[in-house]
Amino acid sequence: MRDPRKDLAWPEIAPERYEVFDGPARDLAVSRREMWKMLGAGVLLVFTERLPGAPSGELLSTRLHLGANGAVTLMTGKMEIGQGARTELTQAVAEEMRINPAKVSVVMGDTGLVPDDGGTWASLTTPQTVPVVRRAAAAARGLLPQLKAGEQLPGVVPADVAVTDPKDWRVCGTSLPKVDGRAIVTGEHQYSCDLHTPGMLIGRVKRAPAHKAALESFDSSRAIELPGVEVVRDGNFLGVVAPDRATAEAALGRIKAKWSTEPLPPADKLGEHFKATAREPVFRKGAAYPALLEAGSIADGMAAADETLESTYSLRYIAHVPMEPRSALAEWKDGALTVRCGTQVPFGVRQELSEAFGIAGDKVRVISSDSGGGFGGKHKGECQLEAARLAKAAGKPVMLEWTREEEFTCAYARPAGLLEVRSGFTREGRITAWDFHNYNSGAAGIRPPYDLPNFYCGFHRADSPLRQGSYRSLAAVANTFAREMHAGEIAERLGMDPVELRLKNLKDRRLREALERAAERFGWKGSKGGGGRGSGVACTIEKKGRLALCVELEQDSGGVRVKRMVMAADFGAVINPDNLRNQLTGAMIQGLGGALFEELEYDEERITNPSLMAYRLPRFSDIPEIDVVLIDRRDVPAAGAGEAPITLPAPAIGAALHNATGEWRRSLPLARGGG
């Protein structure tokens, strides 16, 4: 008999940790003992029951409300973080209900009002939530004739409700401008840092001088001399509340705290550290991102090869740097907690808060505003928890806004990694063996798009010196970098054109087309490298999208300048072409930063470049000419595109640098130190 407790004890792990912690799936292959051992390794796990997809049987009234004058309100747990979800979901409702998009409003991320659609992660809004919303809206349309305004939609979403064929789309498939555009350009758009409530206090947190530290003792006597200041200690947490920002800042400066600190292993020995602490990859059935993929035999593949090649790649930690730093406004009332914030995962944050304070989930309400950027960085409830602690102690609403420095030092980083690749291939360019090992950074994107008879792709978990977590496309940046760089190295060894080498090993018809169209638009055939100018190419299948990128750059004593980027992308049916172009372009630019110069630097104690003065981001002068070829396939379900395009700039730029200089730089960032 099925034990219902198993479902409670082993819910499908929230995807946000999958890249560093591909957790036990429902098949219970992992024993409870092993589970606790893994928890003991210092990985904080938060299990959230996922509801994404809720295919049918969902109450219509939880999803859609009908208002006066034909207005329709959609409710969703997905968030707007700049990627265009609010607009895309508006299009989905308008399309299926045959109404003007202006009649649609979308309530997002208020756990008191909306269904849990899972986190805004893994490019799932388009492939998972849009279909759910389309079905609900199509069902609602069928009921409209018999309903009055304000009347609750009856019943559930039927399993067999028909939705509009993409070939017949009238609202989807068009470039509806961002629905909140006017509020954005007038400054009226409210992010969580813009919120205010009467009687609200301002919080600040006393930070440790080191990345790993424990609070030993503190003296707050001079701080509490200031009017209205309270000091709050809870374990290693030490913070203040004050009536205003200046007083909070002054109080913080008056607290003397003693910390015991733990050193960090040297950044230049990171690879050795990962290898020394690595565990063997384990295959888990049903895992969203399996840590181990195998086919054929590496030994056979090597025996069949004319040549072999071995390379090691690495990448450092980087920061998400959303332009809007985290903030949270927390308020307790009668034992219930309300936190307003900007998060990608409202229900996950609700669960973190509920567990931290030992109160039931229905006593916590998280209301998330649209975020000023997330990029996988706003999954966890650190700032929300701190604000709630301060508010609880103060007995008043508290607003806590992280500083830019806190963003760099207190948020989690994109994992660093070490990647070892060994390949065997024939003189004709067929890859016969592919032995691929990722240490620490994760399993996402580890599956090669190529048609390989013999491969081993393994993700080795390791101990991370810095606190790490999710990032736009997860580990696919690392895995795609190593894989595509290596493909370029094979082509070089064979004296073969890198586009041709890829085509020789690619069966996927759609990726072949994307690669050929990117090369054609770029003018790949006529491109020649040398003398400080070079071209590079990379391609991938990521989150079901097919994409290829060609870049052209110059390198001289002034550093590397990317001149041109041409991407061809196939994400199936395109719901909003202009938004998709905006997304692709933006991800390429963000990827350019990670490829060339972004790096969280640290010494034995702490992160040493926690400011925008020191941490180099892409700026206007870094932006190349960018061209995007969209391949719209109405017969293929729409794939999410927020992440995939960030994976290609690093390998394409790396290959172009080799083309320009003859040198393979195998470590990200490629232009470390300005070179």
Add this chain to the structure above:
Amino acid sequence: MADIEIRVNGESHTVSVDPETPLLWVLRDHLRLTGTKYGCGEAQCGSCTVLLDGEAVRSCVTPVSDVKDGEVTTIEGLAADGGLHPLQQAFLDAAAFQCGYCTPGMIMAGAALLNENRQPSIEETKRALEGNVCRCGAQPRIVEAVMLAARGAGDA
């Protein structure tokens, strides 16, 4: 603490603050003009850009006492009569944003550029906006928006 009178968006306000308080926090905390954003606190991202007598300043590093004799314009006061400034309209037309957090600062920096140079080139625009960061990567569209607004100004 001192009583300081400043003019913002055509109105006078008296605030009681330390004269060294950054203008940003006076705008946000005291006047509740939250369109001006905090991004870094060290004049490195431009999210807090406002106009002081028509020129761009970083409000996060500008002491409030420094603007006593000038006229401050924030994103809320850029357009007259609830309409849109041509550059705001151009940002909409070019869809020159994703998350929108840097947008007010970009628009103010762009407006300052257009005040000084009605027909900037692409290179001049990029240089003028170099200190403003858009993490979403909307830079090509932002340049396009400034070009659109400049073209409109040229036609007028």
